[in-house]
Amino acid sequence: MTKTGKINVAILGATGSVGQKFIQLLEGHPYFQVTEVAASDRSAGKKYSEAVNWFMTTPIPKDVANLTVKACAPGLESKLLFSALDANVAGEIEEEFAKKGYFVVSNSKNHRMDKDVPLLIPEVNPDHLELVKCQKFGGGAIVTNPNCSTIGLVLALKPLADNFGLDTVNVVTMQALSGAGYPGVSSLDSIDNVIPFIGGEEAKLETEPLKILGQLKNGFIEDTNIKISAQTNRVAVLDGHTESVQVNLKTKPTKEEIIEVWKNFKSEPQALDLPFAPINPIYYFHEDKYPQPRLHRNLDKGMATSVGRLRDCNIFDYKFTVLSHNTVRGAAGGAILCAELMKAKGYLD
Amino acid sequence: MTKTGKINVAILGATGSVGQKFIQLLEGHPYFQVTEVAASDRSAGKKYSEAVNWFMTTPIPKDVANLTVKACAPGLESKLLFSALDANVAGEIEEEFAKKGYFVVSNSKNHRMDKDVPLLIPEVNPDHLELVKCQKFGGGAIVTNPNCSTIGLVLALKPLADNFGLDTVNVVTMQALSGAGYPGVSSLDSIDNVIPFIGGEEAKLETEPLKILGQLKNGFIEDTNIKISAQTNRVAVLDGHTESVQVNLKTKPTKEEIIEVWKNFKSEPQALDLPFAPINPIYYFHEDKYPQPRLHRNLDKGMATSVGRLRDCNIFDYKFTVLSHNTVRGAAGGAILCAELMKAKGYLD
Amino acid sequence: MTKTGKINVAILGATGSVGQKFIQLLEGHPYFQVTEVAASDRSAGKKYSEAVNWFMTTPIPKDVANLTVKACAPGLESKLLFSALDANVAGEIEEEFAKKGYFVVSNSKNHRMDKDVPLLIPEVNPDHLELVKCQKFGGGAIVTNPNCSTIGLVLALKPLADNFGLDTVNVVTMQALSGAGYPGVSSLDSIDNVIPFIGGEEAKLETEPLKILGQLKNGFIEDTNIKISAQTNRVAVLDGHTESVQVNLKTKPTKEEIIEVWKNFKSEPQALDLPFAPINPIYYFHEDKYPQPRLHRNLDKGMATSVGRLRDCNIFDYKFTVLSHNTVRGAAGGAILCAELMKAKGYLD
Amino acid sequence: MTKTGKINVAILGATGSVGQKFIQLLEGHPYFQVTEVAASDRSAGKKYSEAVNWFMTTPIPKDVANLTVKACAPGLESKLLFSALDANVAGEIEEEFAKKGYFVVSNSKNHRMDKDVPLLIPEVNPDHLELVKCQKFGGGAIVTNPNCSTIGLVLALKPLADNFGLDTVNVVTMQALSGAGYPGVSSLDSIDNVIPFIGGEEAKLETEPLKILGQLKNGFIEDTNIKISAQTNRVAVLDGHTESVQVNLKTKPTKEEIIEVWKNFKSEPQALDLPFAPINPIYYFHEDKYPQPRLHRNLDKGMATSVGRLRDCNIFDYKFTVLSHNTVRGAAGGAILCAELMKAKGYLD
Numbered sequence A, B, C, D: 001m002t003k004t005g006k007i008n009v010a011i012l013g014a015t016g017s018v019g020q021k022f023i024q025l026l027e028g029h030p031y032f033q034v035t036e037v038a039a040s041d042r043s044a045g046k047k048y049s050e051a052v053n054w055f056m057t058t059p060i061p062k063d064v065a066n067l068t069v070k071a072c073a074p075g076l077e078s079k080l081l082f083s084a085l086d087a088n089v090a091g092e093i094e095e096e097f098a099k100k101g102y103f104v105v106s107n108s109k110n111h112r113m114d115k116d117v118p119l120l121i122p123e124v125n126p127d128h129l130e131l132v133k134c135q136k137f138g139g140g141a142i143v144t145n146p147n148c149s150t151i152g153l154v155l156a157l158k159p160l161a162d163n164f165g166l167d168t169v170n171v172v173t174m175q176a177l178s179g180a181g182y183p184g185v186s187s188l189d190s191i192d193n194v195i196p197f198i199g200g201e202e203a204k205l206e207t208e209p210l211k212i213l214g215q216l217k218n219g220f221i222e223d224t225n226i227k228i229s230a231q232t233n234r235v236a237v238l239d240g241h242t243e244s245v246q247v248n249l250k251t252k253p254t255k256e257e258i259i260e261v262w263k264n265f266k267s268e269p270q271a272l273d274l275p276f277a278p279i280n281p282i283y284y285f286h287e288d289k290y291p292q293p294r295l296h297r298n299l300d301k302g303m304a305t306s307v308g309r310l311r312d313c314n315i316f317d318y319k320f321t322v323l324s325h326n327t328v329r330g331a332a333g334g335a336i337l338c339a340e341l342m343k344a345k346g347y348l349d
Helices: A017-026 A087-099 A126-134 A148-164 A201-212 A255-264 A328-344 B017-026 B087-099 B126-134 B148-164 B201-212 B255-264 B328-344 C017-026 C087-099 C126-134 C148-164 C201-212 C255-264 C328-344 D017-026 D087-099 D126-134 D148-164 D201-212 D255-264 D328-344
Strands: A007-012 A032-039 A080-083 A103-106 A141-144 A166-175 A215-217 A220-222 A227-234 A241-249 A282-285 A305-312 A318-324 B007-012 B032-039 B080-083 B103-106 B141-144 B166-175 B215-217 B220-222 B227-234 B241-249 B282-285 B305-312 B318-324 C007-012 C032-039 C080-083 C103-106 C141-144 C166-175 C215-217 C220-222 C227-234 C241-249 C282-285 C305-312 C318-324 D007-012 D032-039 D080-083 D103-106 D141-144 D166-175 D215-217 D220-222 D227-234 D241-249 D282-285 D305-312 D318-324
Touching (some): A007 A017, A080 A087, A087 A103, A103 A328, A126 A141, A126 A215, A126 A328, A141 A328, A148 A166, A148 A201, A148 A241, A148 A305, A148 A318, A201 A227, A227 B241, A227 B318, A255 A282, A255 A305, A318 B227, B007 B087, B017 B032, B080 B087, B087 B141, B126 B141, B126 B215, B126 B328, B141 B328, B148 B166, B148 B201, B148 B255, B148 B305, B148 B318, B148 B328, B255 B282, B255 B305, C007 C017, C017 C032, C017 C328, C087 C141, C103 C328, C126 C328, C148 C166, C148 C201, C148 C241, C148 C255, C148 C282, C148 C318, C166 C201, C227 D241, C227 D318, C255 C282, C255 C305, D007 D087, D017 D032, D080 D087, D087 D103, D087 D141, D103 D328, D141 D328, D148 D166, D148 D241, D148 D255, D148 D282, D148 D305, D148 D328, D201 D227, D255 D282, D255 D305
Parallel strands (some): A007 A032, A007 A080, A080 A103, A166 A227, A282 A305, B007 B080, B080 B103, C007 C032, C103 C141, C166 C227, C282 C305, D007 D032, D007 D080, D080 D103, D166 D227, D282 D305
Antiparallel strands (some): A166 A241, A215 A220, A241 A318, B166 B241, B305 B318, C241 C318, C305 C318, D305 D318
């Protein structure tokens, strides 16, 4: 606890693009205060403002700018850690922290599919948080945020699954460049171009939703039984993943019924009035040309998922377009919402 | 016939983007010589170089620059016309010309689905050219080029249909801005953005292939019996439509067998050695990250279709990526190849 | 006055891009409430949300969405009008309103150089507002906002002029696409391109600063006596004009002295604590690679001017880079600040 | 000599972006044949097609694809080397080769300002090639190609210097991303952005022209006596540097006289009919909106410099816009033209 009554948090991987986004989004947060930043040995010991190549569009929060970067090793004073670590080191470091009693909310992929680790979208599977109780870390815990292209998709699918039963999901993505981190994709590969491949992304999109939409039974997640096929493309967009989606449902509703369940969809974060919870998790557009990443990625602070163009399909029951901010809802913002849920439900006490 | 032994041709809609592309591509053509340019009343009477806002990346061919723009009405001296007219006027004008005995090779959509009008991809359905004999224009004829997003797709599908039987096609496009003409899409709508809607495009993609892959029987095309679903998106690419495609085949081949039939695919334009025929209509890439519009749209003068990422699919038999230059193979270049086929087969005599 | 104690305002040209920006920025404004929207006859009579092709990145404010669009002719109930009219109609319409007693704060170029019309940057020449008293409109008034590329430049020049005396200004701009309105520049002209020409822009940049930096004497502005040369280019940036600037000063200061006067620059809007006044009108960056439009255009709600790279020059005394948000500080936001100044100084009573 | 009578050449730094450009441009060259490719130890020993991340828009020439990459150390069989080495290693390696008797034509900056090394633009200072005779390499030689932003500028200045006397040059550049190599600039830094800084670039632009336009006297170059100031910016353009230029001339000509000397400018490469020599080194556009990088960078195979917008200036005598292809004329193509000149003048015998 800080003097202001807020919970101290540390950012692991604080100098990278997701780390910066955590720091930007947590400025002025009502629950959490960034009091420690940790990064690789190259940065450790430096003043944060000097260690970082800050490229957010708002200035570095002043109290963070002056922090000294620490090493990513137990010894941090904050008990709550947001991990923006690279996948090649995140696995071990996060586990090490958890074993020492830290709560790690991670945006990295390493522990997502671990049996006892919640893969959490607070509006979709808040009950999965209970998995934490099965973890063998002796007080510490790891909670993970799904892949950036998974989150928007599953938010749009959840009301369909609940109301009509989900059978098959076909998705083709047009993903933003920020998803590749910084420097990430070369400008020579992105301007006037599409790259029809993102390493490992299709597998994540085809497996993560099965766990997220699965049922918690006796301390285990039973994957949901749906077929998913994903094709992932990188396009010249800075932020915001657009997805062309097709679904088969167990019971075929009318278009109006689908739009109705999307518009009415609210869940635990809304009930708990969590700070980062969007008022409506799903925003449906009736205009043919919407949603568009540049216009709609920032809806409700970047936490709302936009959906549009619901229409009949010659092959599946329906097709539609989904848009979600990949570094806010799909990364740092989503992880913050997970931590807010943990706090609200007493997991951080 | 010109003094050089070439066939005189006129371009209808010569000042628009497709009209300019015709003029650019026909420079130095071994069969055809642009000797007349026709456009709207606003341009008629002016010198072509003054009437046009030329934005091709090579200079206006000198002999065309000095032509006086004519009206789009019978009275043209050339018997062969390439039509790049706007759809809102093309229907009537093209018909009027055909009735007066002209051969119209059109890139406009108006007559594409007419029962007696060939919708021609010379490598795919060269035999459909015979439909012309059923036309009631008294010597004149209309031949059409399919939609820009259809051509690349159907070229990639044709060897599959021939060798394994085609059952279902699911396609999501990421289409180039040049497909919308000039000025077309505003820069404010395209930079850092995706537009998930292109008016009328999905219907074209879902119907044109049925006719193109259909069989000519007793003077009529019997549509092929396949299911197609299309989702079309506009992305920040100048030229080159990229398509994420999934197929079900009647007999499921191995990946190697599919790649084999793509690589070996040659057809009548190759046999006839037509000037605009690509050496190989389909170029298969084994690298995961290919094809890409900026790198590969100009393969074989922009007339080859690039294919890559053939892989298994959880829902369909296979999925893969197709790329094709939308204003060359998908518009002016494709129409020129149609005219070359007509010449080679004696339709222009 | 509204029931909330705010001043009712009408937006002229409310459906265009600047009109939309006014509406977006005025949402929740402490002084002003948009209660009327007016546009061309084509839109008049329609509900605003149906008349407009809204492309701001936040939703249409609800109370404005439901307004009925009115004609741009006297009869409006609001006495304060923000004009976002096209230059080809603005001249007459604005004058007509002023003659009927309205206060017109205009972003259009038509009356900018009129002898009795203030060309106002509230931090630079707030005293010029007095010119209004010389206007012969019988109670009404016209106040104008300078050109978008002028404002950022003159804000950066003002402390130099005041402290060291300004002699010569050489400027080359790299201007954003939004400056051309909507649809404005075609995507085919902007992606992977620079357009080295913007009609009329260089003349504005070479003349407007002379008036703005001029002295009000006996009811007239005496233009300042400096030489300006401008070259204007359009680049592939959505918002934010970047300018490479060189100056000769009457007394050559050190770099540190210049940075000092920039950092310390505050003026009447800051003293009056006007709602749209940036805390610091000028933000100086010490990093070589800054300022950049994407990172810094939104500093202080888009109202701050960013400056960087101050360095010696082989030809002039100094050179540096200026960045300013062209549709906020350079258009709607700048005009709103003018109206705020008018209110604070009793001109709207 | 190859069997085909061509001169064998090796490319140093063959896997980088400039190295690839050399290989692309030399395909089918009438004088030179790429028979060796050399690169860093990481690539040495591999097949070229496997060592390289080829991103040119035409396929790897077949005979080069199969070459085995060699180390960048003497032992190469070709006597003529094109160096596309990184500046951090080029200095020593090039010198080592020259000492062993090789002819090195380099695009790297390291030896450009060496007193006995020609900094060559074949149309501008072909006589400087004689400097080679002063080199102390015992048979070998180093010839350098200027910086990419220098070449287009100096080509446009040369006829002015010759005809009217050059006094002062002020230049602001808008440079293409390919100038930074590959991967070079991150897409997150380039889309919707301008970077007002390119490390070391302004110094090159302010010094290289002095040497190039200097006079060879008694085996030394006497720098020309002009004042140059440069401001360099990176914009979202793939290829083609655009420059806003201002000049003071010793004798002020009319606009028509300047356009005349630009249009008539021809030099030794044109007289010798060298393969890469553009027919006209300078192409003047009368349309206000030209030249533009996307439209005109490839004029005359990318070797012509485009100029436009010549107009009066309030500060200098004249201002105008220059455009030149930075990786063709400004790098690999320019270096090839240097080598062609060397061959034509007997320097490679």
